[in-house]
Amino acid sequence: MQIKPILAAMRHHKAGTVLIALQIALTLAIVCNALFIIHQRMARMARPSGVEETNLFVIRSDWADKSDPQRIDVQMQADLIALRQLGSVQDAAPANSFPLHGTGWDNFIKLQPDQVKMTTDSAIYFSDDHTLATLGTHLIAGRNFTASEIGAQQPRDAMHSAQVIISKDLAQRLYPDGSALGKTIYVSMGNKPSTVIGVTDTLQAHMVGSWAGPYAYNAVLVPARLLNDYTYYLVRARPSQLAAALRDAPKALYAQSRMRIIDRKDGVMTFAQVRQHAYERDVGMAILMGIISVVLLAITAAGIVGLTSFWVGQRRKQIGVRRALGATRGDILNYFLTENLLIGIGGVLVGAVLAIGINLWMVTQFEMARLSLGYVVVGVIALLLLGQGAVLAPALRASHVSPVEATRSV
């Protein structure tokens, strides 16, 4: 290897060398973090909701007359009977919110009535005895609500229920050393106990923001219909009858009462649309980071091609002299590849430090996770390969410079 003379020669091209090395360093630092963000977002989007999403859809019904909660309750019960009677519908349930919805109720969960600090936070799903079947979520312990246990409450009423069903993750959070079944918990700041009568398999909370990470799978199902200005109906279509159910369900609700508004645009959403809506920011961020990475890599590759092409043109006579002195085409190719590799190594060493530094800054500023060193290693290898790939064409051109160039006057 002829590293020493290449390093010696590079000292005479400091500006170009340093600029390309810095470009590689910045590209590595940004691309590593961008890929890490992309991976994090994709991992978040790939999380299971705990719901059988196929054939599930959601209807939002805004009440035209909000003055009488009792009438709303009667209407809701009639609506549910009507929905469940549709041939294309397998089951239906009322809801204040649902997994991936983004908005809804979340409350402190305590284990003792006089506890000042919450044990954890959890999504609150107002449910009935059809909710689990409609969601396609299974119980792993205990029992479902019975029809007689289902009550109704207004948003401003103090929330209390003698029985609750909780998600598996919440159960493990509250009782890591044993079963939560039959235990007592306190929902919200109230002092009235609720007994855990059932534990579901994985069930995601409505919150999808990164802030809710620690509570993402905490859910409490309360046996009550929420008498709000609007309600959601979760509807499970029979297999292969989703299209019919999507068409039939709003008609059935309007047939029950026209004193409601079901928005034409997003009043009825399949769960696929709910998921898409929940993660559209993540998708946008992943695409943006992807574009930034591709553009940066392309600019860096173009920079390497440009600078090496310039150097080949500038050193044409020198290449001819080297060939005259006995360099083979392979030696010339090797010279430029080695030169580029040395610049690349300098760049990636600085870039690796920068990548970790930028990540540490984002960890403190944006509560991001720590960058895995695997990303830096992969980034380093990718940048070095990209550099070698980019330099190949001008280096091959250089290797074809004839030795007779040595005799030509410039």
Next chain:
Amino acid sequence: MLKMTHLSKVYRTEVVETYALRDFNIDVKEGEFVAVTGPSGSGKTTFLTIAGLLETFSGGEYHLDGIEVSNLNDNARSKIRNEKIGFIFQAFNLIPDLNVFDNIEVPLRYRGMKAAERKQRIMDSLERVGLASRAKHYPAELSGGQQQRVAIARALAGSPRLLLADEPTGNLDTQMARSVLELLEDIHREGATIVMVTHDPELAARAQRNVHIIDGQVVDLSEDPRFHTVHAEHTGTTA
């Protein structure tokens, strides 16, 4: 050492063929110091580039140190250039980014020589040209004569069988030219074979034998009427 027989070099375009060398014959024996002279455009440099395997020829035969070189591939030609030929160029052709030591080291590295041997050869050749104290200097820090001495040291370091010099004093003033020429004469006395292309009659006169090229062919000066004219003019001027 160097034998070309009926050698030709043709530059072809779509409409015209130009012969740079035509039916070119030359035989340089081992240990000779030959000056190749001729007017501009006569084919001197083409001869030198073919002799140094810097470019290929169109027809004929060329034997270098007993090897027929016409069918050699690029790598084999590079190897012969590296091991058997030392070049001295008019413009010195030192690499400006490398110091004197590293410049001389370039052909030795391509030969794959070990570092200790490289260093020994470099210092020996620098001693030979009287520039041992300038090993760490860059070409830009040396005079023209010193740069040409470094180029000669680079040519000598590889112990070549043949030294090819292209107007070696062309870029030097009289005093520097004289010292470089004396150095070449010393090297020749030590047994080197030197072929020097020049259009300087005074320089050519210092060589053992002169070969004159006109229109791409070696001519016998004693039979060429153009020589008599030139020679008469030269004699008249100096008389």
